Amino acid sequence: MEALIQQVVAGLANGGIYASMGLALVMIYQSTHHINFAQGEMAMFSTFIAWALLQAGWPYWGAFGATVLISFAGGLAIQRIILKPVEKAPVLTNVIVFIGLLVIFNSLAGWIFDHTIKPFPSPFPKFTGAGKLISGHDLGSIAVMLVVLALLYSFLRFTPAGLAMRAAAQNPESARLVGIRVSWMLGVGWGLSAAIGAVAGMMVAPVVYLDPNMMGGILLYGFAAALLGGIDNPWGAVIGGFIVGVLENLLGAYVIGTELKLTVALVLIVTFLTIKPNGLFGKAVVTRV
Amino acid sequence: MARLLEVRGLTAFYGETQALFGIDFDLEEGGITALLGANGAGKTTTLRALCGAVKMRGSVRFADQAIEGRATEDIARMGVAHVPDGRGTFSALTVEENLKLGAYTRRDRAGVAADMKRMYARFPRLKERRAQQAGTLSGGEQQMLAISRALMLRPRLLLLDEPSFGLAPLMVGEIFAILGEINREEGVSMLLVEQNASLALELAGHAYLLETGAIALSGPSAALRRDETVRKAYLGY
Numbered sequence: 001m002e003a004l005i006q007q008v009v010a011g012l013a014n015g016g017i018y019a020s021m022g023l024a025l026v027m028i029y030q031s032t033h034h035i036n037f038a039q040g041e042m043a044m045f046s047t048f049i050a051w052a053l054l055q056a057g058w059p060y061w062g063a064f065g066a067t068v069l070i071s072f073a074g075g076l077a078i079q080r081i082i083l084k085p086v087e088k089a090p091v092l093t094n095v096i097v098f099i100g101l102l103v104i105f106n107s108l109a110g111w112i113f114d115h116t117i118k119p120f121p122s123p124f125p126k127f128t129g130a131g132k133l134i135s136g137h138d139l140g141s142i143a144v145m146l147v148v149l150a151l152l153y154s155f156l157r158f159t160p161a162g163l164a165m166r167a168a169a170q171n172p173e174s175a176r177l178v179g180i181r182v183s184w185m186l187g188v189g190w191g192l193s194a195a196i197g198a199v200a201g202m203m204v205a206p207v208v209y210l211d212p213n214m215m216g217g218i219l220l221y222g223f224a225a226a227l228l229g230g231i232d233n234p235w236g237a238v239i240g241g242f243i244v245g246v247l248e249n250l251l252g253a254y255v256i257g258t259e260l261k262l263t264v265a266l267v268l269i270v271t272f273l274t275i276k277p278n279g280l281f282g283k284a285v286v287t288r289v
Numbered sequence: 290m291a292r293l294l295e296v297r298g299l300t301a302f303y304g305e306t307q308a309l310f311g312i313d314f315d316l317e318e319g320g321i322t323a324l325l326g327a328n329g330a331g332k333t334t335t336l337r338a339l340c341g342a343v344k345m346r347g348s349v350r351f352a353d354q355a356i357e358g359r360a361t362e363d364i365a366r367m368g369v370a371h372v373p374d375g376r377g378t379f380s381a382l383t384v385e386e387n388l389k390l391g392a393y394t395r396r397d398r399a400g401v402a403a404d405m406k407r408m409y410a411r412f413p414r415l416k417e418r419r420a421q422q423a424g425t426l427s428g429g430e431q432q433m434l435a436i437s438r439a440l441m442l443r444p445r446l447l448l449l450d451e452p453s454f455g456l457a458p459l460m461v462g463e464i465f466a467i468l469g470e471i472n473r474e475e476g477v478s479m480l481l482v483e484q485n486a487s488l489a490l491e492l493a494g495h496a497y498l499l500e501t502g503a504i505a506l507s508g509p510s511a512a513l514r515r516d517e518t519v520r521k522a523y524l525g526y
Binding site: 177181 | 340342360361362365366370371373377378379380381382386389390391393394438439442
C-alpha cells in the first residue's frame with residue numbers, strides 16, 4: 001500500500017511539471033491556434049539563461065524573475081520577427097517553422113552552454129515531510145505552478161486584454177473589425193507561453209539536471225496533458241498533467257515496466273485524438289451551418 | 290451637411306481578379322445610403338475595400354482623413370463599425386463577451402456600461418441570452434448581436450452588409466425599423482449594402498446601384514424607386 005501511495009505522489013510531482021508544459025502549449029494554442037513544437041526547447045534555453053545568471057552571482061529569485069521577463073520578451077520577439085511572415089501561410093508551413101526553432105534552440109544551447117550535465121538549484125527548503133513521501137521541491141513546484149495557472153486563468157477570463165486575446169485567436173477578422181491589433185495579440189500569446197515554459201524549465205531542472213536534451217521527453221508528456229485536458233482549456237491541461245503523471249508512474253510500476261513509460265504518453269495522445277479530440281474538459285464549439 | 294465619406298476611383302482585387310472598376314460615391318453625415326445590386330455586383334467587396342480588408346486602390350476619405358491603405362483595426366478605431374456578411378460573431382464566446390469586445394477600444398467605462406444597458410433595452414432577446422454561447426443564437430438574434438456589437442464602438446459610420454440575409458420577413462422588418470430608429474435618435478450614419486432593394490430604398494435617403502463592379506445608377510431613393518430599370522430588375526414590378 002505504501003508503495004502505491006509513493007508512486008501516486010511521485011506521479012503528482014511529475015504531473016506538476018507536465019501540467020506546466022501543457023499549460024504553455026494551451027496558452028499558445030488559445031492565442032494562435034497553433035501548437036508550438038519548439039515549446040520544450042525554448043523552456044530549456046530559458047533555464048540555461050537562468051543558470052548563466054546564477055553563475056554570475058545573481059540571487060535565485062532575482063534570476064528567476066529576470067528569466068521570466070527575458071523569456072516573455074524573447075517569445076514576443078520570435079512571434080513578431082519569425083512568425084509574422086508566415087501568419088497567413090498554411091498550417092504545415094508554421095509547423096515546419098516550429099520544428100526549425102526546436103532544432104535551432106537545441107543546437108544553440110549546446111553550442112553556447114555545452115552539453116555537460118549541470119546541476120540547477122531548487123529554491124525550496126529540503127524537508128522530507130509526510131514520511132518521505134514528497135520533497136520540499138515537489139511541493140514547491142506544484143505551488144508555483146498553481147499560482148501561474150491562477151494568474152493566467154484570471155488574465156484570460158477576467159481582463160479585457162485576455163478577452164481580446166481569445167477573440168483574436170478564434171476569429172482574427174472580426175477581432176480586427178472591433179479594433180483589436182491582432183498581430184500584437186499573437187505576440188503577447190507567445191510571450192506568455194515562453195514565460196510559462198521558463199517557469200516549467202526552472203522547476204524541472206533541479207530534478208532531471210540541466211542539459212540541452214532535458215525537455216525532450218517532457219514536451220511529449222506536456223502534449224499528452226494538453227490533449228487529455230482539452231487543447232483549449234488551461235484547467236484541463238493542469239488536471240491532464242497530473243493524470244498523465246500518475247498514470248505514467250502507476251502503469252510503469254505495475255503494468256508495463258519503466259522502459260515503456262514514455263509510450264504511455266504517446267498512447268494517450270493517439271487515443272484522445274482518435275476517440276475524444278476535445279479532451280476531457282474541452283468544449284466542442286457549436287457553430288451554425 | 291458635411292460629407293462623412295468620400296470615395297473616388299475605388300478599385301479592388303481578389304488576387305489577380307479585379308472586382309471593382311473605379312467607383313465614386315459619397316455619404317452625408319447623419320444619412321443612410323444604400324448600395325444595391327445583384328449577387329456578385331461588388332457590394333460586399335466595396336465594404337471590404339473601405340475597411341482595408343481587401344487589396345484596393347483609389348481614394349477614400351472618412352471625416353476628411355484619408356483612410357485608404359490603413360489597417361482594418363486602425364480604421365475601426367477611427368469610428369467605422371462594420372457588420373460583415375455572415376455577421377462575424379465570436380461564436381465560442383458569450384453574448385455579453387461579444388458586446389464587450391465591441392467596446393474594446395473605448396476608454397470611458399461608464400459610457401460603455403450605459404451603452405450595454407441600452408443594447409439590452411433595445412434587444413431584450415439578447416439580454417435573456419447574455420451568458421449563452423453566441424454561436425447557439427438564431428439567425429435573427431445573431432444579427433441583432435452583430436449590430437449591437439458594432440454600435441458598442443459608438444461609431445460615426447455603420448457599414449451593414451446584407452442585414453436581411455437569411456432572416457424571416459417579420460424579423461427583417463423589426464431590424465430595419467430599429468436601424469431607422471438608431472439613425473434618427475443617435476445620428477449614426479449608415480452605409481447599407483442590400484440585395485433586398487425595396488427594403489433598402491425605404492430606409493435609405495440616397496442609393497447607388499452597382500453592376501459588375503461599376504456604378505450604374507445613383508440618386509435619391511424616391512427617384513430610384515420610380516426608375517423603370519430599377520423597378521423591373523430589382524423591385525419586381
